[in-house]
Amino acid sequence: MKQSGGAGMEQKAADPATASAEGGADRLVFDRVTKRFRKPGPGREVITAVQDVSLSCGEAEVVAVIGPSGCGKSTLLGMASGLTKPSEGSVFVDGEEVDGPNAHVAFMLQRDLLLPWRTIRANVEFGLEIRGVPAAERQRRALSLLASFGLADFADVYPHQISGGMRQRAAMARTLAHDPDVLLLDEPFSALDAMTKLVLQGDLARMLAERRKTALLITHDLEEAVALSDRVLVMSARPGRIIAEIPVDLPDRDHPLARRRHPRMGEFTKELMALLNIDDMH
Ligand SMILES: Nc1ncnc2c1ncn2[C@@H]1O[C@H](COP(=O)(O)OP(=O)(O)OP(=O)(O)O)[C@@H](O)[C@H]1O
Numbered sequence: 106m107k108q109s110g111g112a113g114m115e116q117k118a119a120d121p122a123t124a125s126a127e128g129g130a131d132r133l134v135f136d137r138v139t140k141r142f143r144k145p146g147p148g149r150e151v152i153t154a155v156q157d158v159s160l161s162c163g164e165a166e167v168v169a170v171i172g173p174s175g176c177g178k179s180t181l182l183g184m185a186s187g188l189t190k191p192s193e194g195s196v197f198v199d200g201e202e203v204d205g206p207n208a209h210v211a212f213m214l215q216r217d218l219l220l221p222w223r224t225i226r227a228n229v230e231f232g233l234e235i236r237g238v239p240a241a242e243r244q245r246r247a248l249s250l251l252a253s254f255g256l257a258d259f260a261d262v263y264p265h266q267i268s269g270g271m272r273q274r275a276a277m278a279r280t281l282a283h284d285p286d287v288l289l290l291d292e293p294f295s296a297l298d299a300m301t302k303l304v305l306q307g308d309l310a311r312m313l314a315e316r317r318k319t320a321l322l323i324t325h326d327l328e329e330a331v332a333l334s335d336r337v338l339v340m341s342a343r344p345g346r347i348i349a350e351i352p353v354d355l356p357d358r359d360h361p362l363a364r365r366r367h368p369r370m371g372e373f374t375k376e377l378m379a380l381l382n383i384d385d386m387h
């Protein structure tokens with residue numbers, strides 16, 4: 106299996122004794138994972154959604170996954186979150202085999218899934234409440250996170266009273282509230298308009314770098330994959346396998362706009378388009 110650590114970390118992880126402190130520790134590992142589903146409806150047809158996927162994400166590493174629709178990207182995240190089990194192989198988070206939902210990971214989806222009857226602050230506190238964190242501590246953490254996402258003035262309003270971009274930012278705060286090690290991001294920006302998307306990508310990238318979070322980011326947006334990650338994994342059409350791994354050896358992982366302006370940005374997206382067989386010849 107490939108050693109974890111993005112392009113910029115390789116030299117640092119050379120000494121195994123310091124690997125953990127320097128970003129070499131594996132936070133999320135897929136070891137030869139296959140997932141089959143029985144097709145809904147009559148008949149007993151089985152489809153293989155994901156086939157023999159091995160990957161590892163190191164501490165503080167952001168790995169993007171791209172691939173055609175239906176190739177099993179969300180299924181991968183489902184298995185990492187513990188909501189679905191692999192048919193073969195294993196998934197490990199922080200060295201422990203995933204065997205159901207656990208506090209080490211957090212999910213963020215395309216839709217914000219905020220609870221409409223709760224204020225923004227109460228939404229951010231929700232996961233902490235379930236985990237029995239005392240009220241004062243919940244409130245302190247929620248307000249601090251909301252402040253760091255520029256939502257301090259909106260803590261006491263309800264989701265319908267703020268914009269889609271702000272709701273998605275609140276969802277980011279909620280995802281981070283219980284301080285998970287691993288973030289599973291399933292097209293978190295795809296429902297947003299282009300400008301809001303750029304702003305939120307910046308917020309996410311800065312936060313991931315500052316808090317040294319590990320993230321597996323699913324996206325259909327090739328530039329987003331390159332702008333936000335240390336490596337891009339490319340999946341084949343179903344049954345989804347990993348067919349290529351592109352290290353993104355560009356600076357500024359915490360500043361996606363700078364990466365978008367980097368002269369080599371186009372090289373990466375072109376390579377990804379070729380791997381995905383997207384015709385860019387006209
Ligand atoms: N619970 C399920 N039961 C049966 N089939 C499923 C289930 N979940 C996913 N599948 C099938 O597995 C395949 C992969 O689905 P998945 O949602 O992981 O794809 P995806 O890569 O995330 O697609 P998209 O890019 O459109 O979001 C699809 O063919 C889908 O129909």
Ligand SMILES: [Mg+2]
Binds near residue numbers: 179180
């Ligand atoms: Mg999906």
